[in-house]
Amino acid sequence: MTTHLSYVHGYSEHETRRLGEQADTLAALLHSGTSYLAGSRVLEVGCGVGAQTVHLVESSPEAEFVAVDVSATSLAEARARLLAHAPTARVSWIRADLFRLPFPEASFDHIFVCFVLEHLTAPQQALKALRRLLRPGGTLTVIEGDHGSVFFHPDSAYARAAIDCQVRLQSAAGGNALLGRALHPLLTSAGYAQVTVRPRTVYADTSRPELVGGFTRSTFIDMIAAVRDQALEAGLMTAEDFDRGITDLHRTTDEKGTFHYTFFKGEAVKTKEA
Amino acid sequence: MTTHLSYVHGYSEHETRRLGEQADTLAALLHSGTSYLAGSRVLEVGCGVGAQTVHLVESSPEAEFVAVDVSATSLAEARARLLAHAPTARVSWIRADLFRLPFPEASFDHIFVCFVLEHLTAPQQALKALRRLLRPGGTLTVIEGDHGSVFFHPDSAYARAAIDCQVRLQSAAGGNALLGRALHPLLTSAGYAQVTVRPRTVYADTSRPELVGGFTRSTFIDMIAAVRDQALEAGLMTAEDFDRGITDLHRTTDEKGTFHYTFFKGEAVKTKEA
Numbered sequence: 001m002t003t004h005l006s007y008v009h010g011y012s013e014h015e016t017r018r019l020g021e022q023a024d025t026l027a028a029l030l031h032s033g034t035s036y037l038a039g040s041r042v043l044e045v046g047c048g049v050g051a052q053t054v055h056l057v058e059s060s061p062e063a064e065f066v067a068v069d070v071s072a073t074s075l076a077e078a079r080a081r082l083l084a085h086a087p088t089a090r091v092s093w094i095r096a097d098l099f100r101l102p103f104p105e106a107s108f109d110h111i112f113v114c115f116v117l118e119h120l121t122a123p124q125q126a127l128k129a130l131r132r133l134l135r136p137g138g139t140l141t142v143i144e145g146d147h148g149s150v151f152f153h154p155d156s157a158y159a160r161a162a163i164d165c166q167v168r169l170q171s172a173a174g175g176n177a178l179l180g181r182a183l184h185p186l187l188t189s190a191g192y193a194q195v196t197v198r199p200r201t202v203y204a205d206t207s208r209p210e211l212v213g214g215f216t217r218s219t220f221i222d223m224i225a226a227v228r229d230q231a232l233e234a235g236l237m238t239a240e241d242f243d244r245g246i247t248d249l250h251r252t253t254d255e256k257g258t259f260h261y262t263f264f265k266g267e268a269v270k271t272k273e274a
Numbered sequence: 275m276t277t278h279l280s281y282v283h284g285y286s287e288h289e290t291r292r293l294g295e296q297a298d299t300l301a302a303l304l305h306s307g308t309s310y311l312a313g314s315r316v317l318e319v320g321c322g323v324g325a326q327t328v329h330l331v332e333s334s335p336e337a338e339f340v341a342v343d344v345s346a347t348s349l350a351e352a353r354a355r356l357l358a359h360a361p362t363a364r365v366s367w368i369r370a371d372l373f374r375l376p377f378p379e380a381s382f383d384h385i386f387v388c389f390v391l392e393h394l395t396a397p398q399q400a401l402k403a404l405r406r407l408l409r410p411g412g413t414l415t416v417i418e419g420d421h422g423s424v425f426f427h428p429d430s431a432y433a434r435a436a437i438d439c440q441v442r443l444q445s446a447a448g449g450n451a452l453l454g455r456a457l458h459p460l461l462t463s464a465g466y467a468q469v470t471v472r473p474r475t476v477y478a479d480t481s482r483p484e485l486v487g488g489f490t491r492s493t494f495i496d497m498i499a500a501v502r503d504q505a506l507e508a509g510l511m512t513a514e515d516f517d518r519g520i521t522d523l524h525r526t527t528d529e530k531g532t533f534h535y536t537f538f539k540g541e542a543v544k545t546k547e548a
Contacts, residue, residue: 146425148425148429149423149425149534151420151422151423151452151455152455153455153456153459155422155452155455178425178429181425181426181427181429181532181534182427182532183532184479184480184481184532185427185479185529185530185531185532188480188530189530195481196481197477197479197481197532198477199475199477199534201473201475201536203471203472203473205458205459205471206458206462207458207469207470207471255459256459256462256463257459258455258456258457258458258459258471260423260455260473260536262475262534262536
C-alpha cells in the first residue's frame with residue numbers, strides 16, 4: 001500500500017502554472033525568515049514542480065539542497081524550472097516516497113516541507129520519519145494552508161459551499177485541507193522541540209491588486225474551480241450552485257471585495273534526546 | 275429614534291473586566307503603529323470603559339484627547355480607569371451620541387474608533403459624519419473584529435454554532451459581527467482617501483499561554499458564554515448544545531488546542547476635496 005494518495009489538485013499544465021504563480025506571489029510572505037547557512041545540507045520533501053525550491057535556493061544560495069518528490073513528471077518540471085531560474089543552484093533531485101526516503105539517519109541539517117502534510121493520511125508518522133533524518137539540533141520548517149481560514153466580502157453561502165467541496169474531496173482522498181490549525185499539536189506530538197507556529201496571512205483588497213490577481217484569482221479561485229468535475233461527480237453540489245459559488249468568489253476580487261486566507265508556518269528542532 | 279442600539283455585550287462588571295483584559299492582551303497587537311504628535315487633537319468615539327483609551331494616551335502622551343461615549347456609566351468607569359492608569363493624561367470626557375457629536379466641522383486632527391462600527395445599523399453614515407469632523411489631511415483609524423475569522427483545533431460544530439449565536443444576536447440588534455472584512459469598502463464608500471486595511475491576527479497555542487488565557491479564554495470564550503441566556507431565549511440553540519459548544523471552545527485552550535481570530539485595522543485620510 002502506498003501512503004501517497006491521489007493528488008487532489010492533479011498534474012495538469014494549468015496546475016503547474018497555478019503553483020508557479022502561487023509561489024511567486026507568496027514567496028515573500030512564506031519564505032521570509034527561512035535561510036540556511038553556507039554548506040548546510042537541506043532536504044526539501046515533496047518539492048513538486050519546484051515552485052518553492054526556486055525561492056529556497058534564492059534565500060540560501062550557499063546551501064546544498066536535496067529535493068525529493070514521488071512524481072517523475074513533477075521532478076522533471078522542477079529541474080527545468082531551476083535550470084531556468086537558478087542555473088547555479090546546488091540541488092540534487094531524487095524520486096522517492098516520503099515514507100521510504102533513501103537517506104541514513106541524521107543526514108540533514110534542515111528539512112523543509114511545504115503544502116505536503118495536507119495530502120497525507122498519516123502526517124504525524126511522516127513527521128516522525130523526517131525527524132530521524134535530522135541531525136540533533138537540526139530544524140524542520142513546515143508550511144501549510146487551512147481552507148477554514150477563508151472568509152471574504154461580499155459573503156456567499158454558494159462560495160463557501162464550493163470551497164467546502166474542495167475540503168471534502170481532499171478529505172475523501174485521505175488528506176486534510178484544514179491542517180494548518182493543527183500544525184502545532186502535530187509537530188509537538190511527533191517529538192519535535194521548540195515548536196513555533198505562526199500564521200502568515202494573505203489579505204487582499206482593491207488596494208493590493210497583485211494579491212487580488214496573483215492569489216485570490218489565479219491561486220485560490222482557480223484551485224476551487226478546478227475541482228468542479230470531481231465535485232459534481234461526487235454529487236456534492238449541483239452544477240448551477242457550484243458555478244454560482246465560483247461567480248460569487250470572483251465578486252470578492254471586485255472593487256468592493258476583500259479576501260482572507262491564513263497559511264501557517266511552523267519551525268521545530270530535533271533535540272538530542274528526541 | 276436613537277441610532278445606538280442595545281449593546282449586545284451588556285454593561286455588567288464582568289463585562290468591564292473582560293474589556294479591560296482584552297485591551298491589555300491585545301494592546302501591542304492593535305495599537306502598534308498608532309501614535310499622535312504632541313498637541314494633536316484626537317477624538318476617540320465610543321470609548322466605552324476606556325479600555326483602549328489607556329493605550330491611546332500611553333502611545334501619545336502629548337496629544338489632547340476627547341473621548342466620547344453614549345453611556346454615562348461607561349464614561350465614569352473610563353474616567354476612573356484613566357485616573358488609576360494615567361493620571362496626567364489629557365483627556366476630556368463627553369457624553370454624546372455618535373450621530374449628534376457637539377463639535378464643529380474640521381475640529382480634529384485624528385479620529386480613533388475601536389469596536390464601535392460593528393454595533394451600528396448605519397456604519398457608513400457614521401463614518402461620513404466623522405469625516406466632517408476631521409480637518410483636511412486628518413486621519414481616521416478604525417479597528418474592528420470579524421467573528422467569521424474564528425477557527426480552532428479541535429474543530430467542533432457545537433462551538434461554531436455557539437459563536438454563530440453571537441453573530442445572529444448582534445445582527446438582530448442591528449449590528450454586524452462580521453464587519454472586519456467589509457472595512458475597506460466601507461471606508462472607501464464613506465469618502466475617505468488612502469484607505470489601508472490590514473489584518474491583525476491573534477493566533478494562540480500552548481506556546482503562547484498569555485494569549486490562550488488573556489484572549490481565547492478571558493476574552494473570546496467569555497464573550498460567547500455571556501450570550502447564553504439571550505441565545506436560549508431566542509431559541510437559537512438548546513441549552514445542552516450551547517453548553518457543549520462552550521465546553522468544546524475550552525478544549526481549544528488545552529495542551530493540543532489552537533485558536534485563530536482576525537482583527538482588522540484600517541487607516542484613512544480626509545482629503546481636501548472630500
